[in-house]
Amino acid sequence: MSVKMPELDQAVLARRAEIVAALQAIVPGEGVIAHEREMRPYESDGLTAYRQLPFVVVLPETTDQVSQVLAYCHANGIRVVPRGAGTSLSGGALPLADGVLLGMGKFNRVREIDFGNRVAVVEPGVTNLAISQAVAHEGFYYAPDPSSQIACSIGGNIAENSGGVHCLKYGMTTNNVLGCEIVLITGEVLRIGGKHLDAEGYDLLGIITGSEGLLGVVTEVTVRILKKPETARAVLVGFMSSEAAGECVGKIIGAGIIPGGMEMMDRPAIHAVEEFVHAGYPLDVEALLIVELDGPAAEVDHLLARVEAIARECGSTECRVSTSEDERLLFWAGRKAAFPAVGRISPDYYCMDGTIPRAKLPLVLKRTRELSEHYGLRVANVFHAGDGNLHPLILYDANKPGEPERTEEFGAEILKLCVEVGGVLTGEHGVGVEKRDLMPAMFSEIDLDQQQRLKCAFDAKGLLNPGKVFPTLHRCAELGRMHVHAGRVAFPDIPRF
Amino acid sequence: MTDILNPRDAADVEAAVQWALAEAKTLEIVGKGSKRGIGRAAQWDLSLDLSGLSGVTLYEPQELVLSAKAGTPLAEIETLLAANNQELAFEPIDYGPLFGAPGGGGTIGGTLAANLSGPRRIKAGAARDHFLGFAAVSGRAETFKSGGRVVKNVTGYDLCKLMAGSWGTLATMTDVTVKVLPRAETEATLLVLGLDDAKATQAMSAAMNSPNDVSGAAHLSAPVARRVTGADRAVTALRVEGVAPSVTHRMHSLEALLKAFGALATLDEATSRPFWRSVRDVTPFAGDDRVVWRISTAPSRGYEIAAAIGEGEYFYDWAGGLIWLALGSLHDGGAARVRSALAGNGHATLIRAPAGLRASVAVFEPQTQGLAALTRRVKESFDPKSVLGPGRMVAGI
Numbered sequence: 001m002s003v004k005m006p007e008l009d010q011a012v013l014a015r016r017a018e019i020v021a022a023l024q025a026i027v028p029g030e031g032v033i034a035h036e037r038e039m040r041p042y043e044s045d046g047l048t049a050y051r052q053l054p055f056v057v058v059l060p061e062t063t064d065q066v067s068q069v070l071a072y073c074h075a076n077g078i079r080v081v082p083r084g085a086g087t088s089l090s091g092g093a094l095p096l097a098d099g100v101l102l103g104m105g106k107f108n109r110v111r112e113i114d115f116g117n118r119v120a121v122v123e124p125g126v127t128n129l130a131i132s133q134a135v136a137h138e139g140f141y142y143a144p145d146p147s148s149q150i151a152c153s154i155g156g157n158i159a160e161n162s163g164g165v166h167c168l169k170y171g172m173t174t175n176n177v178l179g180c181e182i183v184l185i186t187g188e189v190l191r192i193g194g195k196h197l198d199a200e201g202y203d204l205l206g207i208i209t210g211s212e213g214l215l216g217v218v219t220e221v222t223v224r225i226l227k228k229p230e231t232a233r234a235v236l237v238g239f240m241s242s243e244a245a246g247e248c249v250g251k252i253i254g255a256g257i258i259p260g261g262m263e264m265m266d267r268p269a270i271h272a273v274e275e276f277v278h279a280g281y282p283l284d285v286e287a288l289l290i291v292e293l294d295g296p297a298a299e300v301d302h303l304l305a306r307v308e309a310i311a312r313e314c315g316s317t318e319c320r321v322s323t324s325e326d327e328r329l330l331f332w333a334g335r336k337a338a339f340p341a342v343g344r345i346s347p348d349y350y351c352m353d354g355t356i357p358r359a360k361l362p363l364v365l366k367r368t369r370e371l372s373e374h375y376g377l378r379v380a381n382v383f384h385a386g387d388g389n390l391h392p393l394i395l396y397d398a399n400k401p402g403e404p405e406r407t408e409e410f411g412a413e414i415l416k417l418c419v420e421v422g423g424v425l426t427g428e429h430g431v432g433v434e435k436r437d438l439m440p441a442m443f444s445e446i447d448l449d450q451q452q453r454l455k456c457a458f459d460a461k462g463l464l465n466p467g468k469v470f471p472t473l474h475r476c477a478e479l480g481r482m483h484v485h486a487g488r489v490a491f492p493d494i495p496r497f
Numbered sequence: 498m499t500d501i502l503n504p505r506d507a508a509d510v511e512a513a514v515q516w517a518l519a520e521a522k523t524l525e526i527v528g529k530g531s532k533r534g535i536g537r538a539a540q541w542d543l544s545l546d547l548s549g550l551s552g553v554t555l556y557e558p559q560e561l562v563l564s565a566k567a568g569t570p571l572a573e574i575e576t577l578l579a580a581n582n583q584e585l586a587f588e589p590i591d592y593g594p595l596f597g598a599p600g601g602g603g604t605i606g607g608t609l610a611a612n613l614s615g616p617r618r619i620k621a622g623a624a625r626d627h628f629l630g631f632a633a634v635s636g637r638a639e640t641f642k643s644g645g646r647v648v649k650n651v652t653g654y655d656l657c658k659l660m661a662g663s664w665g666t667l668a669t670m671t672d673v674t675v676k677v678l679p680r681a682e683t684e685a686t687l688l689v690l691g692l693d694d695a696k697a698t699q700a701m702s703a704a705m706n707s708p709n710d711v712s713g714a715a716h717l718s719a720p721v722a723r724r725v726t727g728a729d730r731a732v733t734a735l736r737v738e739g740v741a742p743s744v745t746h747r748m749h750s751l752e753a754l755l756k757a758f759g760a761l762a763t764l765d766e767a768t769s770r771p772f773w774r775s776v777r778d779v780t781p782f783a784g785d786d787r788v789v790w791r792i793s794t795a796p797s798r799g800y801e802i803a804a805a806i807g808e809g810e811y812f813y814d815w816a817g818g819l820i821w822l823a824l825g826s827l828h829d830g831g832a833a834r835v836r837s838a839l840a841g842n843g844h845a846t847l848i849r850a851p852a853g854l855r856a857s858v859a860v861f862e863p864q865t866q867g868l869a870a871l872t873r874r875v876k877e878s879f880d881p882k883s884v885l886g887p888g889r890m891v892a893g894i
Contacts, residue, residue, distance in 0.1 A: 116702055116797040117818075139708070161651045168648070174655065175626045190867045195795035196818060198612065198623055199662060200844035200862035201872050201890060206625055206658025210651050227708045250559040256582055256679030295710065296750070299743030355647040357560050387649040388560070427649040435652075442652060443642070450641045450879070451654050457874035469653065482518075482637060482881060495503040495549075 003050060003091075003433045005467040009098045012078050016055070019078065023058050023100070026068045031106075033057035042101050045086040045093040046148070047434055049350070049404065054081070054095035061106045063181065063189060063219040070217065071187025073100055079463050080185065082213040084124065084156025087148045089351055090432025092159060092212050092468060099466075102217060104155050110134045111220065117195045119178060120225050124155025124218045128162075131223060140225040143170035146428070147336050155218050161210030163428035165261040165335070168386035169294075170226070172428070174209040179222035182208060182215075185459045195222060207454070212430050213465040215458040229294035232260060233304060234331045237311045238285035238318035242266060245287035246361040248314035249385045252291065255310060257303055259386065260294040263335050266365070268380035269342065269393070276341035279334030282318045289385065290331055338382045339393065346378070346395035350407050354418030355427035358388045367417055368392055375410040377403070389427035390418070416441050431469045439471050448472075453479050499525070501544045507632065507640060507671035513545055514669065515638035517884050526665030526886055528568050528604030532611055534596050536664055537860045538852035539888030547606055550671055555646065558583055562629065562646050564674040567606030574605055578677055586678040587623050588615030594783040595849055606670050612662030615777040616713035616736070619705070619815050625661035627676040633660065633668035636880025646674045659875070666886045666894070667879040681738035684712075686764035686772060687751045688726075689733040692716070694800035694813070697733040700758045701816040702797065704735045707754055709747040712738045714816035715776045721812045724781045725772060734764075736773060776814055782823040788830040788850045792820040794843030805838035806831070818843075832858040861890050 012019070024032045033039055034056050044051045055078075060066045073080050079099035086093050095101045107123035110130070114120070115138055120131055128149040131142040145164035146152055152162065158180065163172045170176070179193030193205045208215055239245040245264055252259065265273065265281075265288045274281045281288055291307055293300045304321060311319050322328035334341075342349050356364050365381065372379045378395040392414055396407040415425050415435060419442050425435045439448060448470060455462070456476035466473060502524075504510045517524050525541040527533060529548055547568040555564035558581045565574060571589065578584050589608045593600040603613075609631075614623035630644025643656035660670060689700050697716035704711050713736030717725060722732045735755075737747040752761055764772055775781065782789050787809070794802055796818035803811050808831060809824035824831040835845045844862035847855060864872060869891070876883070876894050887894065 114795075114797075115706060117795045118705060119795075138706075161655065163649060163651075171622065171626065172649070172651075174658070175622055184871075188867050190865075190871065192868070194843065196793045196843035197618060197815060198614075198625075198793055198844075200846075201662075201864055201868070202667075202875055203612070203625055203658045203662050204868070204871065204875075206661070207654055207656070209658075210655045227706055229710075230708045253561065253679070254559045256682065258679060295739070296708070296743055296746045298746040299740055302740055302742045355645070355649045357557065357562075357647060359557070359560065384649070388647050389649045422645075423647050424645040424650045425652045427647075428651055430651055431653065439653065442645075446639050447641045447643065448653075450635060450639070451643070451656070453878040454654055454656070454659075454875065457871065457878040480877075480881065495505070 003436065005096060006473060009077070009079070012098045019076070020056055022072060023056065023069060026072065027058055027060050027065050031059045031061065033059070042083070042095060042103065045088040045091060047089055047091040047432070049398070050091045050094050050433060052095045052097060054101035055098050057101045057103060059103045059106050063183065066183045066217055066219055067187040067189055069100070069102065070183055070185050073463060074185050074187060074461065077461065077463070079466055081465050082159070082217050084153035084159065085127065085151050087152040087156065088160065088430065088432060089353065090426065090430040090434040092430050092432040094433050096467065104153065104217070107155070107219060114195065115140070118225050119195050119222050121220065121222050122154055124221055125153050128152050128154055128157055135225050139228050141228050142223055143176055143226055144173050147339065154221050154223065158209050158218050158221060159211065159213045160428070160430040163389070165263055165384060168262065169258050169260050174206060176224050177205060177209055177221060178224055180205060180208065180218050181220035183217045183219055185216070185461070185464050193222065212432065212469050214455055214469060215464065230296045231300055232292055232294035232328060233300050234290055234292040234322045234328045235304060235307060236281065236318070236320045236331055237289040237291065237316045238282040239287045239314070239316055240285060242287040242365050243362045244315050245289050246358060248289060248311055248316065250358060251310045251314060252307055253386065255306060257306065259291050261290065261292040262386035263290045264288065264383040264385040265335070265338065266381040268378065269338055269382050272341040272345050272380055273334045273338055276344055277334045277337050279330050281334055285317055290335055335382070342380050342393045342395065347397040347399065350394040350396060350411055352392045352394065352411050352414050353389070353426045353429035354415050354423055355387065355389045356418050356421055356423035358385070360421040360423070364390065364417060364421060368414055371410055371413050375406050377407060377410055388423065412438055433468055436469060437471045449474065449479055456480065499541065499544050501546050503546050503549050505549050507550070510545070510669055510671050511634045511638055511640050514634050514636065514884060517543070518638050518882055523887055524884055526669050528607040529570065529602050531598065531602035532592050532607055535592070535611070535848055536855070536889040537892065538856040541886065545669060547669070548604065553577060554672065561648055561677055562674055563677050564646060564672065565605050567604065567670045567673055569605050571603045571605055571608050572601040579680065582680050583677045584680040585627065585675065586617060586621040587613070587627050588617040588621070588777060589613035589624060590615050591778050594778050594780050595789065597784070600778070605673055609661055609673055610663060610665050610670065616715060616773050616814050619714065620710065620712045625658050628657040628661050628673070629676055630674040631657060631660060631670045632672040633670040635668045636882060636884045644674065648676050664886065664889050666876065666889050669885060682740050683744055683766050684736055684738040684769050685744050685748050685766060686734050686736045686769040687748055687755065688762040688764065689755050689758050690730050690760045690762060692731055692733050692759055694803065696758060697731070698797065698800050698817045700733050700755055701735070703754055704751055705816050707750065709737060709750055712736050713773050716813040716817065718812065721781045721810060725775045734772065736769060779821050781812060782821065787823040787825055788854070789848045790822040790824065790831065790835055790845050791848045792822060792835065792839060792843065792845040794818055794820070794839060798842055802838050806834050808834060829858050830854045
């Protein structure tokens with residue numbers, strides 16, 4: 001698969017030796033990687049269909065080094081691609097042939113755990129799971145739990161505003177971050193927020209979260225930590241149709257229950273997972289729901305009874321409540337391994353990430369099946385059912401001529417369908433390079449221009465992660481131009497008092 | 498008297514901003530005016546009154562979303578949600594009582610633009626955390642949109658966050674979509690009696706650090722508590738919400754946890770609701786004309802900061818992290834004292850003060866040079882000619 005990236009800056013390419021030397025002066029020792037063989041591991045992120053060798057890789061260890069690297073790049077007009085753990089599923093960390101790849105992996109320390117204020121202060125390279133592990137001894141955890149949580153970094157989570165299976169109840173990254181230290185492309189270091197709630201002016205932390213590395217480089221993060229619920233139990237519910245499963249989800253929420261997690265899988269996904277994990281999933285159903293309730297046992301039991309009653313009402317064929325913590329984890333092990341499980345039954349798979357109004361699920365699944373036949377490519381669906389976030393996995397073989405292209409086209413059709421039914425292009429994986437050219441399906445030129453003007457407020461030269469998110473790049477001067485027709489606009493015909 | 502423009506729809510709003518741009522006029526963006534007394538006192542040429550843009554345009558309880566025109570009365574939305582056993586989980590404060598006005602006066606647009614929240618902020622977040630999408634007219638007189646009408650979305654920058662708490666200074670929202678959630682079936686509140694501020698902070702921390710899912714943690718000193726409970730005794734209040742068996746269980750669990758701190762008392766659903774409404778709406782400070790500050794800091798530091806200010810009357814919400822402070826007559830409204838006590842560990846906002854004072858001291862927390870410069874650039878990216886409420890948050894922006 002390929003995507004058009006910004007035109008190469010020949011002047012920068014021509015100065016490579018000098019630039020590498022300058023970067024080495026800032027980050028000494030092994031902090032600068034310039035040999036092709038050693039740069040190879042950085043050529044793609046979690047979206048491996050796209051590859052590009054970076055211009056040079058820099059691995060800073062201190063905020064001061066990040067600041068100096070960015071200031072140097074800013075002064076010399078060199079593009080920069082920030083990278084966390086490289087697990088992005090949208091190509092957010094895809095390198096540029098003329099850009100410095102700024103790897104934040106060495107920022108891997110937990111700086112402070114403050115149970116009194118229920119926060120942890122960590123460096124951006126700390127993995128999502130490591131935060132939970134660092135506070136587990138006091139019974140705390142960090143709530144957002146993307147499936148890649150073993151590997152993905154909190155800095156990357158901020159860039160992508162990552163979610164996970166528990167975010168309907170506990171929120172996404174943006175709802176669980178209180179503060180950060182960020183370095184702008186000019187090298188300027190800013191501290192935003194802290195251990196307190198809400199912003200003192202414009203909510204800059206809110207805009208940085210989910211900005212896909214286009215606004216700045218985060219060098220420290222303060223996150224909220226929560227006490228673990230007393231108990232959690234999950235129930236597996238099988239249905240003979242996805243319509244019935246979808247109806248059940250709607251009724252659970254309609255009954256005022258917000259489960260800790262509520263996941264759905266379709267038949268192909270169930271079979272792939274069961275073969276791989278042996279989670280005990282029923283194989284004779286068309287759709288499977290995993291509903292998890294957490295809280296005090298009294299609450300969990302009370303709500304589980306209600307969920308089971310609703311499930312029966314919706315025609316469930318099987319309803320199995322976990323009877324031990326091991327069994328609950330096994331139910332989840334299946335769901336969390338859905339992607340690799342699908343990876344076992346196909347040489348390659350392509351994971352999509354649209355969100356739809358949940359009521360449109362039957363329609364979207366039906367159209368997806370039709371598209372699947374049209375393109376001659378199989379699809380397995382996993383679905384964060386509570387919040388309408390759909391992950392169709394398209395099965396393909398990258399070695400078969402034409403298949404990657406057909407897959408890409410198929411994926412784009414699914415995402416356009418999501419937008420058509422009132423949904424959005426991406427629920428949690430980000431736009432990156434992958435969905436960049438689909439942005440006009442959701443946003444007008446004015447919408448996109450306004451977003452890019454905000455980018456200009458942070459990065460007037462457009463050096464941070466260009467080629468991501470926006471299909472067309474405009475110069476800030478051009479975006480800032482105003483056409484005010486002084487004296488030629490009649491006083492509007494609006495009632496006045 | 499300022500001229501008022503009364504647009505009937507989003508197209509009128511665009512025309513009004515276009516006109517203001519061409520004529521170099523400034524606009525105050527206003528819904529019902531319930532929060533008009535908040536922010537720096539600045540002069541604007543005209544008011545753009547959005548109350549004509551009213552009505553819920555989409556409500557799907559099972560999808561947990563509601564869309565409305567920006568000028569829709571908040572009370573109308575809350576009534577509609579309540580009829581479906583749902584609510585705005587961020588529990589927006591009603592500033593009416595504090596400003597001597599009847600309650601229920603705000604709009605959904607104003608609620609979002611001011612990023613309101615309430616005691617449940619510590620569990621459920623603020624307006625920002627429930628704001629899914631909007632259409633707005635920028636200071637360039639261009640209509641743009643961001644976000645969507647689904648609860649999970651990361652497509653493009655999350656401009657909802659910027660709009661929340663921008664007080665109408667970046668763009669004029671015309672249509673908004675919010676996440677709505679089921680309302681708890683019942684609630685109860687445990688009161689620990691007679692604690693001083695330091696002990697109360699420890700008690701609230703113990704409760705917050707337990708798995709009891711506390712959705713409100715406030716401490717009221719005796720004189721403040723008297724105006725809420727009628728009893729002349731400090732109260733440290735902890736609220737739990739949910740299904741009845743769970744509320745009962747968690748109340749017992751909190752009692753066991755906190756009995757060592759002091760005598761306990763319980764508020765049942767009927768008395769708990771009005772208690773938290775008083776905390777939310779700062780009613781202890783309603784009905785007088787003292788200056789009122791709202792200070793957000795790390796919960797463990799709240800009582801130290803209040804002690805360092807050493808003046809006035811105050812109470813705590815957010816487990817100690819939110820201080821509502823009422824001060825008598827100080828020449829600067831206490832700004833110097835408040836800001837030096839806070840020393841950058843959070844932010845203080847001058848909520849209620851005479852216009853003269855709000856024109857002469859910083860109403861919002863002063864920013865570092867770098868943040869102030871970035872704030873200015875962000876403002877310019879939406880409103881380059883400063884048409885929309887210039888000076889409401891920061892002088893000259």
